[in-house]
Amino acid sequence: MWSRKSKACASCGRSDIDHVGHELCKTCYTKWYVSKPANRSRMTRTRKRYYSRHAAEYRERRQEWREQRHFNGLRDPVLDRDGHRCTKCGSTEKLVVHHLDGTGRASVSRANSMNDLTTLCRRCHVKVHRLLDGRWAWGYDKCIGCGRTDRRHNARGMCYECYRKWNRERMR
Numbered sequence: 001m002w003s004r005k006s007k008a009c010a011s012c013g014r015s016d017i018d019h020v021g022h023e024l025c026k027t028c029y030t031k032w033y034v035s036k037p038a039n040r041s042r043m044t045r046t047r048k049r050y051y052s053r054h055a056a057e058y059r060e061r062r063q064e065w066r067e068q069r070h071f072n073g074l075r076d077p078v079l080d081r082d083g084h085r086c087t088k089c090g091s092t093e094k095l096v097v098h099h100l101d102g103t104g105r106a107s108v109s110r111a112n113s114m115n116d117l118t119t120l121c122r123r124c125h126v127k128v129h130r131l132l133d134g135r136w137a138w139g140y141d142k143c144i145g146c147g148r149t150d151r152r153h154n155a156r157g158m159c160y161e162c163y164r165k166w167n168r169e170r171m172r
Helices: 026-035 037-071 075-081 122-133 160-171
Strands: 019-021 095-099 117-121
Touching: 019 026, 026 037, 037 075, 075 095, 075 117, 095 122, 117 122
Parallel strands: none
Antiparallel strands: 095 117
């Protein structure tokens, strides 16, 4: 419902959207509110406070979801079976679970059985993938953002710089 002073948004002229304040619709009011530096810093503080309160809970839920999605809940049993050590070099730091047949994250159908999963450290994991296909991401010969071939690229087919830009835009 619009105020008595105006029948439409003072900025865009629309009358089909609810009135919020300052004779602006919800969309225009949000743009106006965010454009003020004091409001932006207030929003940032509020967001940080929220995430710091819920960070542990969010991290746990995200980790459970990821483990179920990529390994059918077998990540911890595989780590236990391998003694929380890399099966190649014996390292105990930065461990990942690797699909032996190559049906990992990039694959539509993953073979998630105890016999198909093994524990590797990050260093050995990168070495294994470089030996398998000569590059890190399957199906990409160059960065899909900038076209560079001199840098390693991730599973989305982007180099580090393009991925950072893409992720920054996505989080806005």
